[in-house]
Amino acid sequence: MLPKVNQILYLQVNSIDPEEAMQEYKSRIADMTPNYISLEVPIHATTGKLKRLYAGDQINAYFMTEGGVKNYFNTVVLGFKEEVIRLILIKAPVEEQITKVQRRNFLRVPAELELAVKLNDQLMFTAFTDDVGGGGVSFLCDSRVPVKRGDMVDCWLLLPLRNGQIEHAGFKGEIVRIKTLENGKLIIMVQYTEIADSERQRIIRYCFERQLDVRKR
Template sequence: MPTVNQMLYLRVAASNPEESEKEYKARIADAEGDTLLIETPIHEPTGRLKKLLLGDELSIYYINETGIKHFFDSHVLGFRDDQVRLVKIRKPDPERITKVQRRNFLRVPAELELAVLTENRERFIAVTDDVGGGVSFLCDSKRDIQVGQRLDCWILLNYKNGAVDHAPFASEVVRIVEMGAGRKQVMSKFTTISDSDRQKIIRYCFERQFDFRNR
């Protein structure tokens, strides 16, 4: 497990591919319960600080005393103001720390039922295309959805043990792709989601990844 004073190296999920590939580093200043408190990340090549926002998805690695990189996913939980501002991030589950780097943020193909409410109060049911740090879904091209728009959603999750759960969240549309035949793909990122609901989705994603590895 990463410890206080250890250096973390991280990337931040972003709709801009160039931005999402930038690597920042930040020292762990403190730990409390299930959170780590890190200093503001810095981009070493430019010396610029990275302002993190509540809910930002992070892909992180640290190097242990034997020189091995350990990777995990996390997200911003909040902030604490001491002499400097510290960023609270979710402490990793030991079982989900890996020595293998993922090239993309945790996101898996999934056909799940999604209820959507748009800013103009239009309601409809869609089917997801993938899910992870946000959701992509397919819908009718006539739906009035624009990049930057807020969507209030409710997703139905089906687990391997037969259990069914749901998770409400708000998201922001980051990209729209016309698919032809009167359909379009809407890609969004989470903007408001409770930590417990985020964990439900992460659990679902890891189950799906396990299935893919064993095919």
Template sequence: MYPKVNEMLYLQLASAETQEPKEEFKSRVAEMKEDSLLIEIPFSQENGRQKRLHLGEELSIYYISADGKKSYFNSYVLGFLEDQIQLVRIRKPEPEGITAFQRRGFLRVNASLEIAVKFHHDFTRFLARTRDVSGGGLSFYGDSRHPLTEGQPLSCWLLINYRNGTVEHMPFEGEVVRIQDQEAGPAIVMLKFTDIKDAERQKVIKYCFERQLETRNA
């Protein structure tokens, strides 16, 4: 099911906020690890130029099996390795994360979770409820007493409740991407993760898969 060593991967940057067709890049799998893939520096299919990736950058990826079938998965950059050539280490997807269709970004699910929000420029703190969450970010219902602006950095703690009853606290740094006003009710604040440990990101990805299974079985 997983791509093999020396197999070609076709990548798009999943985190770009645009509706325009995205440029596609190619890379080759150099090595398989238990929880990651090492790939060569991607290059553009249009002009052959290498594409510099950044830590935490989201990727939408597909590969083509010997029978011509396309398999898609989403991943993100974990780090870099200097070998004979520079390699990029990306997160290895869970088997259920490999699908026959493309998703724009990480799996996003509706979820009402408690989130604590803290401003960087002062000591403002408040609690809110999320509207949806994904491995790349989330949205929550704003508080009119604490107005936010696009591009504003925030320190947050997300309270995740798993199906087996366990509770996890997920700290992360985020940035407000967009604020969507509503005719009735609070504005929806869309937030992307800007600084988050891999182990913490995996907590929310695990939660998203649980929620997806619950929805399918409902």
């Protein structure tokens, strides 16, 4: 399903500034053609401040459909059109480029990513993930680490993207399962309890890229 005229599109601008890359904006779709989408000037989703875009800006976008499904795609600013108001032209996706994500059915992929974990004020350590997804992560740690089911953790995940950028995603989570491996290591399964939508979108983007890489092998 493609987005429609008058639908709200949520945007994040790819940036080398991690703080800017986390910001989410929204814009109304004014018009559509097979080649481009015309948008009103985006505003910050929280502050309402206008966002200036430039030709060539790389954009991560999504729109909502029934049942809380988020439809993600990547696009680029093509240019501008001056009408009664200024419109921004972005490249229109084809339907095959849109990935649907429902909160109850987040994609998970195997991945060995660096994860900083804060268990409490006295215990902080780094680990490597076993898999990651839009709903949670699992990571490996030493059996000497005093973790138990129900513990709450603060985490910071490093995400290497296909464009060569390294992005980060922070979240709070609950340990929902612990499994002991034959080598004595523990696999800790964490479910997100607090995560900004922009952070979740960043993780989901990594998962999609990872899945594409696996399919190409």
